[in-house]
Amino acid sequence: MSSRVQTNLQKVLAAGHFAVTAEVGPPQGPNPEPVRAKAAILKGLADAYNVTDNQTAVVRMSSIAAAKILLDEGLEPVMQMTCRDRNRIAMQSDLLGASALGLKNVLALSGDHQKASGAGKLNGHPGAKNVYDVDSIQLLGIIKGLRDEARQQGGDAITEPAPFFIGAAWTPLGPPVEFRVPRLAKKIAAGADFVQTQAVFDLKAFAAQVKKAHEAGLTEKVAILAGIIVPRSAGMLTYMNKNVPGIEVPEALIARMKGAKDAKAEGMKVTVELIQAVRELPGVKGVHLQAIEAEELLAEVIPAAGLTPRPLV
Amino acid sequence: MIVAEWKPLPELLAGLKGYKNLLLVGCATCVAECAAGGEREVNTLAPTLHMALKNQGQDINIITRTLERACEPEFVEELAEIAPQVDAIMSLSCGIGMQLIAERFLDKPLLPGVNTTSLAIREAPGLWTARCRACGDCVLGETFGLCPVARCAKSLMNGPCGGTRKNGRCEVDENTDCIWYLIVERAKARGELESLNQVRQPKTWSNSAHGGPKRIVREDLRS
Numbered sequence: 118m119s120s121r122v123q124t125n126l127q128k129v130l131a132a133g134h135f136a137v138t139a140e141v142g143p144p145q146g147p148n149p150e151p152v153r154a155k156a157a158i159l160k161g162l163a164d165a166y167n168v169t170d171n172q173t174a175v176v177r178m179s180s181i182a183a184a185k186i187l188l189d190e191g192l193e194p195v196m197q198m199t200c201r202d203r204n205r206i207a208m209q210s211d212l213l214g215a216s217a218l219g220l221k222n223v224l225a226l227s228g229d230h231q232k233a234s235g236a237g238k239l240n241g242h243p244g245a246k247n248v249y250d251v252d253s254i255q256l257l258g259i260i261k262g263l264r265d266e267a268r269q270q271g272g273d274a275i276t277e278p279a280p281f282f283i284g285a286a287w288t289p290l291g292p293p294v295e296f297r298v299p300r301l302a303k304k305i306a307a308g309a310d311f312v313q314t315q316a317v318f319d320l321k322a323f324a325a326q327v328k329k330a331h332e333a334g335l336t337e338k339v340a341i342l343a344g345i346i347v348p349r350s351a352g353m354l355t356y357m358n359k360n361v362p363g364i365e366v367p368e369a370l371i372a373r374m375k376g377a378k379d380a381k382a383e384g385m386k387v388t389v390e391l392i393q394a395v396r397e398l399p400g401v402k403g404v405h406l407q408a409i410e411a412e413e414l415l416a417e418v419i420p421a422a423g424l425t426p427r428p429l430v
Numbered sequence: 431m432i433v434a435e436w437k438p439l440p441e442l443l444a445g446l447k448g449y450k451n452l453l454l455v456g457c458a459t460c461v462a463e464c465a466a467g468g469e470r471e472v473n474t475l476a477p478t479l480h481m482a483l484k485n486q487g488q489d490i491n492i493i494t495r496t497l498e499r500a501c502e503p504e505f506v507e508e509l510a511e512i513a514p515q516v517d518a519i520m521s522l523s524c525g526i527g528m529q530l531i532a533e534r535f536l537d538k539p540l541l542p543g544v545n546t547t548s549l550a551i552r553e554a555p556g557l558w559t560a561r562c563r564a565c566g567d568c569v570l571g572e573t574f575g576l577c578p579v580a581r582c583a584k585s586l587m588n589g590p591c592g593g594t595r596k597n598g599r600c601e602v603d604e605n606t607d608c609i610w611y612l613i614v615e616r617a618k619a620r621g622e623l624e625s626l627n628q629v630r631q632p633k634t635w636s637n638s639a640h641g642g643p644k645r646i647v648r649e650d651l652r653s
C-alpha cells in the first residue's frame with residue numbers, strides 16, 4: 118500500500134482496528150438532500166462509505182458528485198467506478214477530478230450489465246451501448262499507475278501522483294470457485310489495497326476461501342472486508358440465494374428467519390452473529406455492511422455488534 | 431459465418447410504401463447458412479410481402495434473385511439486367527452485400543430486409559451463437575480457444591466477474607454459458623490453470639472498429 122495515501126479507512130486498517138464500511142446508493146434525481154439524509158443516519162457508524170456507480174445500470178446521481186456531498190457532510194466516501202460506462206480516457210479524467218475534490222478511496226468494479234437494467238423493477242437502459250474498454254483488474258492497474266508512477270495508461274505523465282487508496286470487489290463463492298482466490302491475487306497484483314466481498318451468509322464456505330487466501334499470503338497484502346447484508350426476511354434470503362450470483366445462503370438460516378416471530382429483530386441478531394464470526398477469521402480486517410435502502414437498520418446493528426464508537430485515527 | 435436476422439414484418443412493409451416493382455435479393459452464402467436470406471427465405475418472404483401489402487391495398491410486383499455471394503462485385507453484376515425494371519431493391523444479404531448492391535445501383539433505394547447481428551456458428555439446429563467480434567487483437571491463444579471478447583457480456587480479459595451463476599451461466603442470460611467459467615474448465619483440463627493468473631493489460635482496440643473505418647492495405651497484392 119502506498120504510504121502517500123492517508124485516508125481514514127487506510128489509517129484505521131493500518132492501526133489494526135477492525136474496519137467498518139457501509140454503502141450509500143445515490144438518488145435517482147438531482148437533489149442532494151437524500152444523500153445528506155442518509156449521511157445524517159450513517160455518520161459516525163463507519164470508517165468510510167461506498168458510493169455506488171449507477172448500480173444495476175440505472176441512472177442515478179454520479180458517484181463522484183454523491184461522494185463529494187458525503188465528504189462535505191463529514192463522511193469519508195469510497196467512490197465506486199465501474200467499467201461499463203467509461204473508456205480509459207473518461208476513467209482517468211474522472212479519477213483526477215475525484216482526487217481534486219478530495220475523494221481518495223476508489224473501488225473498481227466490472228459493473229452490472231445494462232441488459233439486466235433495473236433488476237426487472239425499473240426500465241433502466243437495456244438498449245444502451247456499453248464500453249468495457251478495460252476490465253476491473255485493468256482499471257485497478259490504471260489507478261495504481263496514476264498513484265505510483267504519476268503516469269496515464271497511455272504512458273503520458275500527469276503533473277503529480279494522484280493519491281488513492283485502491284479497492285476492489287471479491288466474490289469468493291462465485292463459480293468457478295477454484296479461480297476466485299487466484300482472481301483475488303490478480304486484483305492485488307494489479308493494485309488492490311483492500312477488497313470488499315460479496316455478502317457472506319455461508320460462513321463455512323467463506324472461511325474456507327479466506328483460509329486459502331490467507332495461506333497463499335494474500336491477506337498480508339490486502340485488507341479483506343467481509344460483505345454483510347442485513348437480512349430482513351426469509352423471502353429476501355431465498356431470493357438472494359436463488360438470484361444473486363456468488364451469494365450462498367444455508368437452508369438452516371432461511372429456516373431460522375422463517376421461524377422467527379420478529380423477522381427484523383432476528384435479522385439484526387443474524388447480522389451481529391455474522392459480524393462476530395467473520396471477525397474471528399484470520400485475514401479478515403473488517404466488514405462492509407449493506408442494508409439495501411434501509412440505512413436506519415445500520416444505525417441499530419453496528420452499535421449492537423459493538424462496533425461503535427469508530428476509532429479516531 | 432456472418433449471421434443476420436429478419437427484420438419485423440411491419441418494418442419491412444412500412445419501408446415498401448409506394449413502390450410498385452421490387453427486386454428482392456438473397457445471398458447463398460452466410461445468410462443462407464443461417465436461414466435468414468438464402469434462396470429459401472427469399473422465396474418465402476416474397477409472397478408474404480405481396481400478400482400483406484395487398485391486404486393494405488398496395489399492389490406490388492416482386493422479382494426475386496439469389497446471388498452466389500452478395501459481397502463480390504462480379505456476382506452483384508448479375509442484377510444489372512433486372513435492376514432497371516424495379517423502383518427499389520430489398521436485400522436479405524448481410525450489411526456488406528447490401529452496401530455493394532447499393533453502390534452498384536446508385537439510383538435505386540436499397541432497403542435492408544435483415545439485421546446483421548453477429549459472427550457466429552450454428553451450434554445446434556435452429557441455434558446460432560456468437561464466436562468472434564473481429565476485435566483486431568486475437569487472444570484465443572491465451573484463453574484456450576474461447577473468445578472472451580465476443581462471448582463474455584463484459585468482454586473481460588482477466589477472469590470471470592462476480593456474476594457467474596451457480597450453474598456456470600452468465601449473469602446476463604441464463605441460457606448462455608459464462609465463457610470464463612468454460613475457459614477455467616478448459617485450463618483445468620489441460621492442467622494449465624496457472625496460465626490464467628497473469629494480469630492481462632488493457633487491449634488495443636484500434637486495429638478494429640475503434641481505429642476508425644478499417645482499411646487493410648497489402649502492398650504485395652496491390653498492382
Ligand code: SF4
Pocket residue numbers: 561562563564565566567568569570577578579580
Ligand atoms: S479475440 Fe478478437 S479476433 Fe479473436 S475470436 Fe475474439 S473477437 Fe475474434
Ligand code: SF4
Pocket residue numbers: 581582583584585586589590591592593594595599600601602607608609610611
Ligand atoms: S458472468 Fe461470465 S460471461 Fe457473463 S459477464 Fe460475467 S464473466 Fe462475462
